[in-house]
Amino acid sequence: MAYRWKTDLTERDVTPEGAWLTRRGLMAGIAGAGIATLAGRGRAAEALEPNTWEEITTYNNFYEFGTDKTDPARHAGAMTIAPWSVRIDGLVDRPADYALEDILSRMTIEERIYRFRCVEAWSRVVPWNGFELADLLEMAGVQSGARYVAFETYLNRDEMPGVRFPVLDWPYVEGLRLDEAMHPLTIMATGIYGRDLPKQNGAPLRLVVPWKYGFKSIKSVVRITLTAEQPPTSWNKANPREYGFYSNVNPEVDHPRWSQATERRIGAGLFARREPTQMFNGYAEEVAGLYEGMDLTKFY
Amino acid sequence: MPLGPAINGAARRVPVWAVWIAGLAPAAWLFWQAATGGLGVEPVEALEHRLGELALQLLIAGLAVTPLRRHLGVNLMRFRRALGLLAFTYVCLHLAVWLLLDVQTLARVWEDVLKRPYITVGMAGFLLLIPLAVTSNDWSVRRLGSRWRRLHRLSYLAAVLGGLHFLLLAKGFQLEPLLYAGAILGLLALRLRLPRRQAA
Ligand code: HEM
Numbered sequence: 384m385a386y387r388w389k390t391d392l393t394e395r396d397v398t399p400e401g402a403w404l405t406r407r408g409l410m411a412g413i414a415g416a417g418i419a420t421l422a423g424r425g426r427a428a429e430a431l432e433p434n435t436w437e438e439i440t441t442y443n444n445f446y447e448f449g450t451d452k453t454d455p456a457r458h459a460g461a462m463t464i465a466p467w468s469v470r471i472d473g474l475v476d477r478p479a480d481y482a483l484e485d486i487l488s489r490m491t492i493e494e495r496i497y498r499f500r501c502v503e504a505w506s507r508v509v510p511w512n513g514f515e516l517a518d519l520l521e522m523a524g525v526q527s528g529a530r531y532v533a534f535e536t537y538l539n540r541d542e543m544p545g546v547r548f549p550v551l552d553w554p555y556v557e558g559l560r561l562d563e564a565m566h567p568l569t570i571m572a573t574g575i576y577g578r579d580l581p582k583q584n585g586a587p588l589r590l591v592v593p594w595k596y597g598f599k600s601i602k603s604v605v606r607i608t609l610t611a612e613q614p615p616t617s618w619n620k621a622n623p624r625e626y627g628f629y630s631n632v633n634p635e636v637d638h639p640r641w642s643q644a645t646e647r648r649i650g651a652g653l654f655a656r657r658e659p660t661q662m663f664n665g666y667a668e669e670v671a672g673l674y675e676g677m678d679l680t681k682f683y
Numbered sequence: 684m685p686l687g688p689a690i691n692g693a694a695r696r697v698p699v700w701a702v703w704i705a706g707l708a709p710a711a712w713l714f715w716q717a718a719t720g721g722l723g724v725e726p727v728e729a730l731e732h733r734l735g736e737l738a739l740q741l742l743i744a745g746l747a748v749t750p751l752r753r754h755l756g757v758n759l760m761r762f763r764r765a766l767g768l769l770a771f772t773y774v775c776l777h778l779a780v781w782l783l784l785d786v787q788t789l790a791r792v793w794e795d796v797l798k799r800p801y802i803t804v805g806m807a808g809f810l811l812l813i814p815l816a817v818t819s820n821d822w823s824v825r826r827l828g829s830r831w832r833r834l835h836r837l838s839y840l841a842a843v844l845g846g847l848h849f850l851l852l853a854k855g856f857q858l859e860p861l862l863y864a865g866a867i868l869g870l871l872a873l874r875l876r877l878p879r880r881q882a883a
Contacts, residue, residue: 438724450857453723503854505725550855621855640799640852642791653717653726657787 385491385515387567388669431496434507436576438650443583444501445602446550447536447543454545455583461542462603464587473533473608476524483587487573489522490514494577495570495591500632500664502596502618504641507649511591512574517565525561525609532564533557533614534590535606551617557601558614558628559592560673568593568669571604594663594670596630627683631674632664636683687756694759702762706769709737710776727784734777739849741770742842743866750873764819767838771816774809774845801851808844811837839874842867 445455469486472478492512500506520532538554540546546553563569572591573580580586585602592599598618608614618626625639634644645657663670674682713733716722722729745766751757786792795802815838817823824831846867849860 434724442724446855450855450859452725452728505728548856548858550857637798640801642794647725647727647785650724653730653784 385493385518387515387517388495431498431508433496433510433576434650438507439509439575440581440583442649444503444597445545445583445585447538447545447553447555448583449545450550456581458544459582459586462537462582462586463539463542464582464603467587467605469588469604470606471519471523471608472606473610474526474529475520475609476526478523481523486519486522486588490518490571492573495568495572495593497568497591497593498664498666499591499593499597499600500646500660502598502626502630502638502643504638504643504646504660505649506646506658506660506664509591510576511570511572512577513570513572513591515567516569516571516590517567519571519607520564520609523607523609528611529609530561531610531613532559532561533606533608533610534559534601534604535608536601537603537605551621555601555617556615557590557599558616559590559599560613561609562673563592563670566670566673568666594632594666596632598626599630629674629679629682631670631679631683632660633662633679633683634660635662636680687758690757694757694761697762699761699765702765703769706741706765707772710734710773727780731777731780731785734773734780735849738770738773738777739842739845739863741766741773742838742845743863743870745770745838746842746867746870750870754873768816768819771812774812778809801848804844804851805848808841808848811841811844815841839871843871 441456442452443455444452445459448455448458465483467483468480469483470478470480492514494510494512496508496510498506499509516532534557536555538546559569570591572585572589573587575581575584580589582603585600585604588604589602590600590604599616613628616626616628618630619628632643637643643660646660647657648655661667713722713730717726717730720726722733745763748759748763748766751759782792786795796806797803815835818827818831818834827834846860846864849863853860
């Protein structure tokens with residue numbers, strides 16, 4: 384089931400090692416893969432110039448390590464990520480604690496360059512490495528009664544200074560509808576730019592759902608549960624008026640406290656113009672069908 | 684209370700212009716840092732937040748002057764006007780960053796002021812500070828007489844609105860805005876208690 388989704392931009396097998404860490408280096412790699420393919424590229428790909436390693440790893444939301452954008456990079460180092468296992472349970476045929484090595488030995492890691500849009504109206508482009516969530520769920524065997532997938536983040540009070548205060552109801556939990564979880568765009572990421580995922584970005588294993596606000600893409604996942612009922616999600620519990628279960632990127636539905644019509648691109652600098660936000664973060668062609676007939680102002 | 688006289692003695696030797704320089708230096712430093720990458724990969728947000736925090740801290744410092752004198756005998760009265768005007772300066776810079784670098788379009792400015800309570804509250808705080816800043820000079824103090832003191836009680840409300848603005852914009856349940864709100868309410872409470880104590 385791997386490689387079910389592709390943009391031209393992922394065809395850069397020839398990226399020279401060491402050129403990964405700068406945007407310019409990356410673009411050189413793409414040029415090496417053949418400028419000719421650029422011409423026929425669709426809208427989804429044209430603006431996808433990945434942010435630099437620094438831009439991706441020094442400005443993060445991971446409230447378990449503090450609410451400042453720089454807190455995760457400063458404090459996440461204390462998190463123990465090996466050994467790591469993921470409990471997959473609920474409505475599955477083979478519920479178990481799956482060791483990360485075992486999972487990785489059975490998955491196909493590929494590169495996905497995705498736009499990432501935070502609910503706080505900033506965005507960036509990240510070259511993830513990871514595998515399709517659908518493959519992982521199939522490994523555990525999804526039962527016919529399952530309708531939703533619930534996720535849970537690692538929690539350790541000794542390693543996470545941010546959980547001393549109840550900013551949210553810990554542990555952090557998230558959820559998807561089963562068809563969203565099985566969608567080819569939905570991946571479990573294990574790396575960025577071909578390197579291991581940094582802890583502040585959700586090491587060793589995190590969800591990435593590119594058409595939803597970033598907080599749906601739960602980090603450092605320790606548990607995945609298949610359920611019949613819609614599972615609770617952290618931000619929705621904290622403030623249901625501001626954060627819905629779906630949280631699809633939608634420029635027409637504002638967050639009560641700020642507009643979602645435009646976004647600020649990380650790394651664009653002090654005087655950059657805001658950019659218009661795209662419906663489903665630019666992935667409407669792929670995912671709009673999942674929500675046909677739904678009133679997205681009601682199911683925000 | 685040996686601390687009071689010691690501080691007062693030291694404070695007497697500090698010229699008011701030094702407070703102005705020390706107060707404005709962070710703004711210059713922040714803008715420089717923002718322009719040169721020192722505030723990280725999202726300088727607009729960092730600048731907006733740091734200026735807002737400094738504005739609130741200066742408002743609180745201004746509110747602390749009277750209780751410090753009454754309760755601890757520390758007299759920083761000479762610096763109060765500078766503290767207030769510096770707070771106003773930082774609110775203006777905070778607002779300017781929001782307008783020019785963050786939202787960028789006037790249409791959205793209005794929309795935000797009307798639609799978003801934390802912006803409405805912040806804007807109300809800013810508007811209240813304008814008459815205070817305009818009358819923060821010797822001439823106005825003389826002209827307004829006793830009305831000057833009444834007018835400048837608006838600074839209490841402005842600080843409360845600033846604190847409320849921070850509470851409203853925080854995501855999740857956070858400690859920092861609660862500490863600021865606590866400081867503001869505490870400093871105001873010290874004023875309320877005073878008449879009762881003197882009467883007793
Ligand atoms: C008395 C006046 C004001 C004070 C004391 C004040 C103070 C603050 C403080 C302390 C913060 C939070 C900084 C942080 O999170 O670290 C903040 C954020 C902010 N303020 Fe103000 N502010 C004032 C007026 C205004 C006005 C007039 C506006 C715009 C109309 C404004 C817009 C904002 C915005 C947009 C944020 C950031 C919100 C976010 O990123 O979620 N503020 N302000």
